[in-house]
Amino acid sequence: MGVQILMSAIQNYVKEASKKLSDTGKRTGLMVKLGEQESYIVPIFETFVVNRAITNFEITGEVIAKYFRRLGQQEGGMRSSGPKITEKLRKARNKLVYVALDPDKEPARIKEKNASIERSGMGTIIRESHYMASEGIFKPGLVGKDCEALDEAIISVLSLCEVNFRRGLCNNIMIYGSAVLRGLSERLQFEIQKKFQGKVEVNVSSL
The missing domain is CATH 3.90.640.10 (ATPase, substrate binding domain, subdomain 4)
Structure with missing residues (x-):
């Protein structure tokens, strides 16, 4: 039952993330959902979903x-x-x-x-x-969660993707959902860029 629920959740994540990306007219993007009750990260490269890298994020x-x-x-x-x-x-x-x-x-x-x-x-x-x-x-x-910060979680997701996918994904990180607050895209871009020490171009935008 647990596996079935997990697979169902992944399918829903992929469906929503793929539609969000398609609506922007782009084919590659690291899709970050911050919702009321669930948050997750879905990497999509040239419409190919890297299923093994899909990750839940505990902060909602x-x-x-x-x-x-x-x-x-x-x-x-x-x-x-x-x-x-x-x-x-x-x-x-x-x-x-x-x-x-x-x-x-x-x-x-x-x-x-x-x-x-x-x-x-x-x-x-x-x-x-x-x-x-x-x-x-x-x-x-601060909120009692023992998990990675969002910028760290994104880096972890990127590390699970093929090396030749990573630069393209970094160039188009899209955040969406009811918990996307003012200033989040700027802070997230700053934190990720700092971790890459300027070696990779990072672009974060809010949908």
Whole structure:
């Protein structure tokens, strides 16, 4: 039964990823889905799916939403809504949560930004939870997950593909799904490019 479920899931992953790639008019792409309840990576080279490299990723939209709620409660700006992920919480996540290019420098940046907002009286004050909630994508330990970060998972998937496929896949990494947050494509491209030390051109885009 477990194998049948796994095979069924893989077929669904491939079907969705292939359609997403086809809709862009391209034949090669590393397709990264970040959904509410499941996330995965599917490499496709010249319409050929590298099935052995298809990988699940443990960080989903629900994981990010739960962490966002916990951080918001610690800040005192969010009431408990029970264990369930409500539509209100999803909307708040999609509106407020973003991915910082450099999380170490983000506190100074938002301090300056918030000062400007307070002076003008226009805009929404940025809280630490707004960018830290997404850091589980790159630091899974923050959300209690013992798995690779997304950039590391992508590198692992590439290592399972034929050598002559890898450059083409790196040139077209596409991310899609409800958990694709503002700034994710830029951060992901930065992290992967850093790991390749500029030896391979990396392009990440959001669908």
